[in-house]
Amino acid sequence: MSLREGIPVDVRPERLFPTLGRDYERSSALLSMGWEIGWRRRLVQLFDPREGGLYLDVATGTGLVARELARKNVRVAGLDQSEPMLRKGVEATRQVGLEDRIRFLLGQAERLPFADETFDAITFTYLLRYVDDPAATIGELARVLRPGGVMAELEFYVPQDRWARAGWKAYTRTLMPAAGTVVSRAWYRTGRFLGPNIESFYRDYPLPVQVRMWQEAGMRRVRTKVMTMGVAIVTWGVKRSPLTDD
Secondary structure, X not given: OOOHHHOXXXXXXXXXXXXXXXXHHHHHHHHOOOHHHHHHHHHHXXXXXOOOOEEXXXXXXXXXXXXXXXXXXXXXXXXXXXXXHHHHXXXXXXXXXXXXXXXXEEOEOOEOOOOXXXXXXXXXXXXXXXXXXXXXXXXXXXXXXXXXXXXXXXXXXXXXXXXXXXXXXXXXXXXHHHHHHHHOHHHHHHHHHHHXXXXXXXXXXXXXXXXXXXXXXXXXXXXXXXXXXXXXXXXXXXXXXXXXXX
């Protein structure tokens, strides 16, 4: 069974995220108790941008990571499969005066509408849990990255410490769905679904397996950093270059 076949229809991204766009940024910060803001900034801090460089942010949503990157004076293509989320991203980008640095595109990570080796760097957030084939998706992302370019991912994680995991489980199974009801029915469904989905993903694709996927896609020096008591993780690596790598 593919990952998507294990996701209930009403919380698949094409059905769920169009209903979250209006309140996405405020509500996601609320449900993560503000931690998500720091996680996204940590993701962007992995890069040392070259002025005028071309970056790709996949599963961009409303453009939170894309805007952080654009503030570093690079050009960003923000791609997502949800048109309502992208419309919100366009609006938010205009409000902060970054519309000349970000272009939003409708598309899917599994079939990127770009030529090989187009981008200097790639970011993606909360993506692999929603695709049919995570390894193939990583390979497709690596395809459009230039040799020597950095690719980085932000994702939720399951705490490895016994007591931290117990607290995480209580929060994701009880408090998060309850908090979601205050916002909307869509956020209630999100809160109810998220914890089990994260656990299921790491059962099927433990972290060492994911690192191997990156390596098999041509990424080297693949590293990970767990954050906030083990509830989030960033993964990053550098695309192999025939000029500098064996």
